[in-house]
Amino acid sequence: MGLYDRYLALKQRVHPGDPPAHVALVLTERDLLEQGAYNRLERVLRWVFDYGAERATVSVSVLDEAVVPTLDRELRAIDAPRQVAVRAPDDTDPVSAPVQVNVGLGGKGEFAAAVRSLAEEVDAGDLDPADVDEADVERRLVFPDEPDLLIKTGAERLSDFMIWQSVYSELYFTDVNWRDVRKRDYLRAVLDYQNRQRRFGR
Numbered sequence: 001m002g003l004y005d006r007y008l009a010l011k012q013r014v015h016p017g018d019p020p021a022h023v024a025l026v027l028t029e030r031d032l033l034e035q036g037a038y039n040r041l042e043r044v045l046r047w048v049f050d051y052g053a054e055r056a057t058v059s060v061s062v063l064d065e066a067v068v069p070t071l072d073r074e075l076r077a078i079d080a081p082r083q084v085a086v087r088a089p090d091d092t093d094p095v096s097a098p099v100q101v102n103v104g105l106g107g108k109g110e111f112a113a114a115v116r117s118l119a120e121e122v123d124a125g126d127l128d129p130a131d132v133d134e135a136d137v138e139r140r141l142v143f144p145d146e147p148d149l150l151i152k153t154g155a156e157r158l159s160d161f162m163i164w165q166s167v168y169s170e171l172y173f174t175d176v177n178w179r180d181v182r183k184r185d186y187l188r189a190v191l192d193y194q195n196r197q198r199r200f201g202r
Contacts, residue, residue: 002184004184005182005183005184005187008183008184008187008188008191009051009183009187011187011191012051012187012190012191012194013051015191015194015195017193017194017195018052018194019051019052019053019190019193019194020052020053020147020148020149020170020190020193021052021053021054021055021148022053022054022055022056022057022145022146022147022148022149023048023053023055023056023057023147023148023149023150023151024056024057024058024059024147024149024150024151024161024162024166024169025041025044025056025057025058025059025151025153026059026061026150026151026152026153026159026161027041027058027059027060027061027153027178028060028061028063028154028159028178029060029061029062029063029064029067029071031060031153031154031177031178031179032060032071032074032075033067034178034179036179037178037179038074038075038077038078040178040179040181041058041078042078042079042080043183044181044186045058045078045080045081045082045099046080046081047183047186047187048186049081049082049098051186051187051190052190054098055098055099055100055145056082056098056099056100057099057100057101057102057143057145057147057162058075058099058100058101058102059102059159059161059162060075060101060102060103060104061104061106061159061160061161062103062104065089065104068088068089068103068104071103071104072086072088072103075101075103080099081099082097082098082099083097083098083099084097084099084100084101085097085099085100085101086101086103087100087101087102087103087105087142087143088103088104088105089103089104089105094141094142094143094144095142095143100143100145102142102143102161105142106159106160106161107160107161107162107163107164108160108163109160110141110142110143110162110163110164111137111141111163111164113140113142114137114140114141114164115137117140118132118136118137118140137164138164141164141165143162143165144165145165146165146166146168146169147162147165147166147169148169148170148193149169149170149172149189149190149193150162150166150169150170150171150172151172151174151186151189152171152172152173152174153174153176153177153178153181154174154175154176154177154178155173155175168198170193170196170198172189172192172193174188174189
C-alpha cells in the first residue's frame with residue numbers, strides 16, 4: 001500500500017463519523033467481463049469489511065441474458081472475506097448472507113413481485129388492505145436490507161437496483177471505471193460518507 005493510501009486509511013480510522021455498515025456496489029456485466037474483474041471484486045470486498053462494514057451487496061445489471069450463467073458461476077466461486085449468497089433471475093428464495101450478490105434482478109421487478117404477493121394474500125382473504133404497511137412490503141423483498149452507502153463506478157447513472165431499499169442511502173459516484181478501482185478510491189468513498197450528515201429524507 002502506497003503512502004497516500006496509508007494516509008487515507010489512517011484518516012478513515014480516526015474519523016469521528018461511523019463508517020457505513022452496509023455497502024452496495026453497482027456493477028454492469030461489462031465490468032465483470034473484463035480481465036481480472038473477479039480478482040478486483042474480491043479485493044474490494046476485503047476493503048469493505050476491513051474498513052468497518054458488516055454487510056455488502058453487489059448488484060450486476062445485465063443487458064444480455066446469455067451471459068447470466070457465466071456471471072452466476074464465476075460469482076459463486078469468488079473468494080470473499082465473508083459468506084456469499086448469489087441470487088440469479090431464476091432463483092426464488094430471498095438472499096441472506098454477509099455478502100449478497102444480485103445478478104440481473106431489477107428493482108422494478110423485485111418491487112412488482114412484492115406487490116403481487118401482497119395482492120394475492122388480500123385476494124385470498126389472508127390480509128386486510130387497510131393493514132398493509134411498509135414492513136409488509138419489505139418482508140417480501142429479495143434484498144430486505146437497506147444499504148448505507150451505494151457506490152457506482154464509471155458514470156453518474158444508476159441501474160434498476162434496490163429501488164425501495166436505497167431511497168435513504170448515501171450515493172457515491174466516481175469517474176473511475178471498475179477495472180481501475182484502487183484502495184484509495186474506496187477509502188475516498190467511505191470518507192465522503194463519514195463526512196455527510198444523513199437526514200433520511202428529512
